[in-house]
Amino acid sequence: MKIGLVGYGKMGKAIEEIAIERGHEVLFKSNSVFPLNEKDINSVDVIIEFTKPDLAVQHINMVIAHDKPIVVGTTGWNEQLTEVENLISEKNGSLLYASNFSIGVNLFFELNEKLAKLMSNRSQYTASIDEIHHTQKLDAPSGTAITLANGILENNDTYYSWVCEEGKMPHTTTGQLGVVAHRIPDVPGTHTVSYNSEIDTLSITHQAHNRKGFALGAVLAAEWLADKKGIFTIKDMLKDIQAV
DSSP states (O other): OEEEEEOOSHHHHHHHHHHHHTTOEEEEEEOSSSOOOHHHHHTOSEEEEOOOHHHHHHHHHHHHHTTOOEEEOOOSOGGGHHHHHHHHHHHTOEEEEOSOOOHHHHHHHHHHHHHHHHHTTOTTOEEEEEEEEOTTOOSSSOHHHHHHHHHHHHHOTTOSEEEEEESSOOOOOTTEEEEEEEEOTTOOOEEEEEEEOSSOEEEEEEEOSSSHHHHHHHHHHHHHHTTOOEEEEHHHHHHHHHHO
């Protein structure tokens, strides 16, 4: 498969390594110096995009206009999701997006939802989320932390909204879930969901050791999406793979 990379930072380089290991060709690597163009888009079978929130939708529009599938790992653009959904429907396009492509993290999402159900209506416990990312991570909280927070809101009747601060746990009122975002140099990412009471703390943690898990998930997503039409998340891919 011929792959184009939009964004060639640390994640882009990790994706390139995994893609080549799996027998694919990386035909171009777009970045701020060499922006995405029509010639590049038309030269590949699928595009993987990891850039900045303010660029992601622009790239999606360009790729879909040229009838190519795109895998998007950039987070922080969900306010424009309805616009993108309409575009995919209108153009019969192909998009797979995720807040995190790590298989382990997506298992962690499922575990978080099950734990949230178990802790629902246990008023003696207060839930919170702590996330750590590298300093180049522009959005705070991370897309992964938002997915975790939403997983709690959807499965635990105690909470109806979340609030985030960088560097310290925010003040919360009744029904609010606290999220703290830390930005530390050269760390792949750690996410912890905790339930604290006066007598004990129950917590689950996902800690990435490197970027390989994220990169592998993105390449698997590109392989899966290549012959499909529509808008998908990594949950769709994992359900399909598990069913095979």
